[in-house]
Amino acid sequence: MRKIIHIDMDAFFASVEQRDFPELRGKPVAVGGSGPRGVVAAASYEARQYGVHSAMPSSIAKRKCPHLIFVKTRFEIYETVSRQIRNIFLSYTDLVEPLSLDEAYLDVTENKFNLASATQIAKEIKARIQEETQLTASAGVSFNKFLAKVASALQKPNGLTVIPPEKAEALVESLPIEKFYGIGQVTAAKMHGLGIRTGYDLKQHSKEELIRNFGKSGEYYYYIARAQDDRQVEPNRIRKSVGAERTYAEDLETIAEMDEKLKPLAEEVAEYLTEKNNAGRTVTVKIKYADFTQTTRSKTFLSHIQSGEQLWQISKELLRTPFEPQLPVRLLGVSVSNLLSEEAENHQRYGFQLKFPFQRS
Template identity: 80%
Template sequence: MDAFFASVEQRDFPELRGKPVAVGGAGPRGVVAAASYEARAYGVHSAMPGSIARRKCPHLIFAKSRFEVYEKVSRQIRAIFLRYTDLVEPLSLDEAYLDVTENHFGIASATQIAKEIKQRILEETGLTASAGVSYNKFLAKVASALQKPNGLTVVRPEKAEALIETLPIEKFYGIGSVTAGKMHTLGIHTGLDLKQRSLSELSRHFGKSGLYYYEIARANDDRQVNPNRIRKSVGAERTFAEDLTTAEEMDERLKLLAEEIAEYLAAKNNAGRTVTIKIKYADFTMNTRSKTFLSGIQSADLLWQIAKELLRAPFVPQLPVRLLGISVSNLLSEEEARFGHQLTLPF
């Protein structure tokens, strides 16, 4: 989807259309969750502190996040995908892989299917989407971002390697800003630069990820579209308008986070065995504390108690705290969460 959260706000509130909009907090501690294309023209982007976004675009309009609305629209879009194929692998609320090799309408052209899906999304939600069409997941993902907004890019097999060779390394899916910076220090700026490095060299510098980088530089990706992809973790975090300095203040915020996560887990009939809290201090240093259990955690009260224990292990933060977060990982399958799971006894 194109600037999904911001586009939903512009759709629902006509006075925002054609104006620079940021979804997120407008306060000094706020963070941009999404930016409209009008805002992006000023250099505003997601994960940017609201104060910096405001400096870049003084007339920026901040809209409060409405995740329940975004989730509803996401379900509408997912339903459109499923009309064409059962092989839908969601990446997030606004993005998914579709394998349309075999599809419900027997349409021979993946490009035609992409056009139809884009049109259905526009007609039924009033929003635009961009699509990438190719013969593997990596190329389709890269292609989907090349002609935003409202784009459709097709990468055919005979054109794939030439496209990858000219692509800036920052445009590669799976290469974040930190890794891109490391690659720059090694003289890797484009796909061609990456392709010229040996597997042993990439593995030496990037460990297990070296093989992935070696393959995608050659437009190779044999991953299948997995409609049963299991979410690995559930989390929530908050940045506070004023730093927290007492355990009581931190406990109160952790309780709200625990309730939010527990509500999601209950709705999905899920539970997780590992609980992690994230603490970011006023000086922007950060640490995490985790604990893993034999059985799944789902209730808000238990999650809160564990979070409070982790907050005090080994001691309550001594510096003012600007952000707290809780995440639950090692998620169990729905069946495991409902019926429990077999324990291994040390015989």
Template identity: 65%
Template sequence: MDAFFASVEQRDNPALRGKPVAVGGSRERGVVAAASYEARKFGVHSALSSKIAAQRCPQLIFVKPRFEVYSAVSRQIREIFHSYTDLVEPLSLDEAYLDVTENKIGMPSASIIAKEIKQRIWEETGLTASAGVSFNKFLAKIGSDMNKPNGFTLITPDMAEELVAGLMIEKFHGIGKVTAAKMQGMGIVTGADLRERPEDELVRNFGKVGRYYYRIARAQDDREVQPHRIRKSIGSERTFDVDLTEEQDMLERLEELAKEVSIDMARLQATAKTVTLKIKYFDFTQNTRSKTFLSEFSSADAIYTIARDLLRTPQLPHQPVRLLGITASSLLYQHDKMEGYQLTLDL
């Protein structure tokens, strides 16, 4: 999806259309969760400090996130995906891989399917999406990031090696900022540079993932689309405009976070046995508190109650709090559970 959170806000509020919008944070503090394309022209992007974002774009409009709305739209879009194939691997609320080699409409062209999906998303949600079509996941991902917004990119086998060779290393999916900087320090600036390095050198410098780098430099990626990719945790966190010092304010924020985590768990048909509370203080120091149970849970009330107890144990935060986060882990999924039955004892 194109600037997903910001696009949803512009769709639902006509006054925001055509204007630079940041979802999350405020002019004083916080972090940008998403930025509209109008804001990106000023160098505003996700994970950027809100304060810096406001400096770069003085007319930037900050909007509070509505994760329950984004989740609902995400479910709507995935229903469209599943009308074409059951091989859908979600990466986040706004992105997924689809394998349409064998599809439900019997269409031999992945390009036609991708264009149909883009059109249906527009007609049914009023939002635009960008699609990348290719013969493996790495190239499809690269293609989806090209020609945005509302883009379509087809990468055929005879195009692949030349395209990868000319790609700047920081544009490679799977190579983050830190790794890209290390590679650039080694003289690896483009895909062509990466292809020149032997596999054992990449493994020596980057560990096992070096083998992956060796293959993608040659446009090779054998990973399958995994429709049941297992998530190990589900979480939500929030940075506050004003530091929290009162217990009641913290509890109210925890209740909101617990609801968001519970909604995601319900969507994935998951239950949890562990809750972790993250607390970041005004000076950016942070700690985490966790508790694991023998029984599983998924309701917002249960998650909130556990997080509340963690907030108070061993003691309430004694410094102003700038961020709270809740993560549920030790997840169990509905499709993995065995049906139980009651034993009858003859007394």
């Protein structure tokens, strides 16, 4: 039986800001843009008490909490702190799977200190994070990834929850389905329509029924309702795509404006690809309109793309395919997938390169 820890930093971006700027401590803080098109990237726990949360439009956040303090993002600082935390993880095990800057899975079944207790390791990691970064983290400990992820969210902030095998099924049965990792708001609403509100309700449905209603994800739901998850911690998970997007303070009305805004996005993506000595064959342009509807337009090539100029030209072409945007645009995004790194991984794993020459819209 494996020993898995999930570590999740508490309100990471906002906590870093409160750490670095003492005048923000104890106050409701939102990291992100405060303008009419701004979006909250992270909210402190003081702000969350007013209903402010990440991905919320800043205008709504201000209405919920009129004295909310907005601070600009400092990704270079967050990345530095994230590396510090990652080094702490790696001092215990090489089996570390980052999910983002502020959370990761660790497989400590075998570890560098030969400690038998995963709970003890989680306690030590939390203590070291607080000592070295002055930040707190919550930890979940269990025998698979799903349960460890669920556990880390049960006692936030600065919590430590252990789900042993003998308590796993009962706990999962009692959980509201909104607390299941991998079930978002849209899926939860659909489940409610089917009478599924808890893990127990989910468990009453057959695998075939769940697949019929939720596609391939239905099989995943079937097993997690039974506290089963065989996924391994993957320390070398290959990045599937590279992208950049922007929400604009004023809607883009003309195709010329949109072309101009696509250029820095293409250059940002190309700069990252060059830095990582990577390239990709599929280019995707994301368009979100003023009425919040959105679409993506993609094209896959036989050769790999890395150049910013080439990426910009392709993005402009996609913007016009099959027709130019018919409504004002509030957000544009450019991404590249089918990356060289992913193909190399497929070649190493399967002995051939997987090629999918397709175009989707």
